[in-house]
Amino acid sequence: MFNKVLIANRGEIALRILRACREMGIRSVAVHSTADADAMHVRLADESICIGPPPAALSYLNPVAILTAATISNAEAIHPGYGFLSENADFATMVEEHGITFIGPSPHHIREMGDKVAAKRACIAAGIPVVPGSDGAVADEEDARAIAERLGYPVLFKATAGGGGRGMKVVHEPQDLAAAMELARAESMAAFGNGDLYLEKYLTRPRHIEVQILADAHGNVVHLGERDCSLQRRHQKVIEEAPSPAISAAQRAEIGGRAANAARVLGYRSVGTMEFLFEDGQFYFIEMNTRLQVEHPVTEMICGLDLVREMMRVAAGAPLDFTQEEIRFSGHAIECRIAAEHPETFAPSPGRVNEYHAPGGLGIRTDSALFSGYVVPPYYDSMVAKIIAHAPDRDTCIRRLRRALDECVVDGINTTIPLHRRLLEAERFVNGDYDIHWLERYVRGDD
């Protein structure tokens, strides 16, 4: 196992990784921008190195600064967390070229899954059901028109370099196709420097269900069940839960088995997530994430595993020390992502946290880098805490999470806790009867 790991991230995920390192007897190196000099991840790490000014492009997204920090601190491996450089194949390549282990998949797999058309092709070949669509990128308007006729309207343009919903345009009728295509291309070009588009049949009211997989470097792959991430606003997840209230144990075993098998066929290593749309009892693959995800705790709670530990073990070449049959799904877990934002307008609310009190007690886990007196900087993502409840069943889990939200104190800034409290009382949430569009309608007051 590694002696020393550099954590190329900040906030709650830097703490999450640091805690796994500490439990494994691995020394940790924190990196930070000047805005984060007093941050909790810096305070708790064994060593810390300042890597630049506040803007992420000059610090947490600067490969040279991070590699320099890793070199001078003699770190043997780098954990990228999520966001920032976590899915940057060029960074992963540079890390390995410096003789440092990138704690994640191979650069090849990061690159392949980053190209949404290549990812879809690879998954089709590996036996995964996908959304019907174009075979690769669309050539021109005429090509797109012919494919749309074959698929049937509505259809959806997506960016091959995409993700996060940018460069996506729905087309309801043939007369809107040309304009939508042009818009999608322009948006995709602006966001990714690549205007290539592909087409899919547009599913009108799916759920977003993703399957967690874990693979070692020896061909052992397991799936750790699914997470239902349908509760989102503007492509930002708000609440996630495991298991999904919409699928049966048989459906879980079926899609999980296929996902694990595909990862084995692809020669994938590390944690990974296959994202599916789920509609009318069918799963349709859309993309694969090659990082540790924000919502990984709900999977950890129901499986009793430490995914960061497993990631580090497989990166160091160790084989998985359990089989699929040994994984038991136990109870229900729900995560609320708390943002430093106004709960109704969603206006960012950085500033000083005068008083912070994390909820606790039976079945409650709070992943946060907050503390009383901390100043939330305006430069980064607004998520400041994740409150995760685990209980024997979904109903108890919801009650426990409501109780935890009531206990939580974040004084001095606005947070989305009041929104979460409302959501946990909403009939459609309580019944598990929601799709990817419900939360936005509910927030607008239309449901």
Ligand code: MV4
């Ligand atoms: C879709 C879709 C409907 N049909 N693809 C949005 C982000 C990107 N990861 C994929 N997305 C979607 N792809 C087809 N063929 C609807 C969405 C979508 C969505 C997906 C997951 C979670 C929230 C969403 C919100 C709006 C649209």
